[in-house]
Amino acid sequence: MGFLRQALTIAAKDLRAELRTxxxxxxxxxxxxxxxxxxxxxxxxxxxxxxxxxxxxxxxxFAFAGALVLNRSFARELPNDCLDALIAxxxxxxxxxxxxxxxxxxxxxxxxxxxxxxxxxxxxVRWTSQFGELMLVLALGTxxxxxxxxxxxxxxxxxxxxxxxxxxLTYPILVPALLGAMQLxxxxxxxxxxxxxxxxxxxxxxxxxxxYTAVSLVLVESVLVG
Amino acid sequence: MSxxxxxxxxxxxxDFPALRDVQLEAAPGSCxxxxxxxxxxxxxxxxxxxGFSRPGRGQVRIFGKPPRETETRRQIGxxxxxxxxxxxxxxxxxxxxxxxxxGLADPRRAGLEWLERTGLERVRHGLVREFSRGMRQxxxxxxxxxxxxxxxxxxxxxxxxxxxxIAVLQTLLRQALAEGKTVILSTHQLREAxxxxxxxxxxxxxxxxxxxxxxxxxxxxxxxxxxxYGEG
Numbered sequence: 001m002g003f004l005r006q007a008l009t010i011a012a013k014d015l016r017a018e019l020r021t022x023x024x025x026x027x028x029x030x031x032x033x034x035x036x037x038x039x040x041x042x043x044x045x046x047x048x049x050x051x052x053x054x055x056x057x058x059x060x061x062f063a064f065a066g067a068l069v070l071n072r073s074f075a076r077e078l079p080n081d082c083l084d085a086l087i088a089x090x091x092x093x094x095x096x097x098x099x100x101x102x103x104x105x106x107x108x109x110x111x112x113x114x115x116x117x118x119x120x121x122x123x124x125v126r127w128t129s130q131f132g133e134l135m136l137v138l139a140l141g142t143x144x145x146x147x148x149x150x151x152x153x154x155x156x157x158x159x160x161x162x163x164x165x166x167x168x169l170t171y172p173i174l175v176p177a178l179l180g181a182m183q184l185x186x187x188x189x190x191x192x193x194x195x196x197x198x199x200x201x202x203x204x205x206x207x208x209x210x211x212y213t214a215v216s217l218v219l220v221e222s223v224l225v226g
Numbered sequence: 227m228s229x230x231x232x233x234x235x236x237x238x239x240x241d242f243p244a245l246r247d248v249q250l251e252a253a254p255g256s257c258x259x260x261x262x263x264x265x266x267x268x269x270x271x272x273x274x275x276x277g278f279s280r281p282g283r284g285q286v287r288i289f290g291k292p293p294r295e296t297e298t299r300r301q302i303g304x305x306x307x308x309x310x311x312x313x314x315x316x317x318x319x320x321x322x323x324x325x326x327x328x329g330l331a332d333p334r335r336a337g338l339e340w341l342e343r344t345g346l347e348r349v350r351h352g353l354v355r356e357f358s359r360g361m362r363q364x365x366x367x368x369x370x371x372x373x374x375x376x377x378x379x380x381x382x383x384x385x386x387x388x389x390x391x392i393a394v395l396q397t398l399l400r401q402a403l404a405e406g407k408t409v410i411l412s413t414h415q416l417r418e419a420x421x422x423x424x425x426x427x428x429x430x431x432x433x434x435x436x437x438x439x440x441x442x443x444x445x446x447x448x449x450x451x452x453x454x455y456g457e458g
Binding site: 009016021079080084086 | 277
């Protein structure tokens with residue numbers, strides 16, 4: 001069985017289990033919508049300044065809502081010692097990691113795609129004006145979030161305070177990726193396509209994804225087998 | 227060549243040595259009962275043999291190869307304290323998943339076959355979370371045997387099993403031994419273990435205090451080995 005098929009088998013298993021219980025996705029989606037609603041009371045949607053902070057606001061919501069999905073990623077393996085069965089199986093730690101990261105990516109992306117129209121309505125933002133580029137930034141930023149979140153989910157799986165530890169470990173490392181995603185999203189929400197002045201953020205986001213994906217694929221075996 | 231060779235294995239948790247220079251061998255077709263009091267290091271040793279944990283010093287070989295090699299993992303079946311199947315999936319989905327991960331040619335067919343052998347064929351589409359404890363345990367046994375492993379590592383396999391699950395497991399273990407497979411099981415239930423075991427190893431405070439063939443004397447008086455080699 002090839003590496004990619006192993007990863008897809010793990011991803012399909014995680015998605016199937018999550019869609020049956022809807023534990024993480026319901027919590028994450030409810031959290032994202034409630035925060036967007038509450039912030040909409042704090043900021044005046046007609047103000048230009050609200051649009052200027054739209055990227056930052058959106059990615060803070062995505063990062064916190066995403067943590068709820070990521071926390072469940074390896075914790076899902078704990079109740080019946082299922083992680084032992086996965087570690088015992090003749091698949092590489094990298095395939096296991098990639099499968100989990102892909103499942104997390106799709107779940108977090110689904111939450112984001114539902115949140116975006118709600119954000120557009122609450123904050124009076126025409127988010128569809130640069131749709132293609134916004135989806136690219138969304139995908140790259142979400143992959144950064146899920147790669148870092150998945151590797152730290154594996155690292156903290158046996159820690160009692162993992163729900164607290166995961167965000168504490170994840171967010172500091174995510175700062176460059178979040179900064180890039182926020183800058184790009186703010187521009188795109190204002191209807192400005194990615195140009196020479198913002199292309200550096202896009203390159204940084206791509207570089208972040210490539211480097212941290214490679215590092216995680218190499219390190220995950222050591223993280224899983226103590 | 228030994229099926230399982232444990233050579234001078236140490237394991238530390240902080241400064242505490244959970245295993246101290248453990249030396250064991252299990253020949254192909256043999257059944258080694260790993261006995262010892264709580265905290266003696268049985269589970270730690272089994273987890274190192276299974277490749278879930280790395281030894282601090284020393285090495286483990288399964289048919290001459292390290293346990294973390296992909297081909298070696300294909301030869302190991304493990305039953306630990308948990309059932310290692312997913313509550314949110316059905317019995318057949320669980321076995322098909324593990325069949326795929328082990329690279330079986332027809333995972334679904336293998337799953338159906340093992341559900342039949344463990345008496346779970348009628349509930350194959352039922353979610354595991356709806357199963358009784360005994361059914362869950364039989365499914366765990368099916369998962370461990372699904373890929374026909376050459377080495378079976380069982381951590382207290384008879385603990386908390388219902389009568390039917392004990393009967394299923396004992397039958398499967400006898401068949402496995404008859405087919406030349408190697409079984410290492412840790413247990414507190416000496417009588418059940420000595421019915422199967424060809425060899426016995428006693429762990430005391432992380433050390434192998436005794437390792438040798440099981441004798442009729444031991445089977446007649448399971449306390450004998452503790453009295454002779456243990457801490458009394």
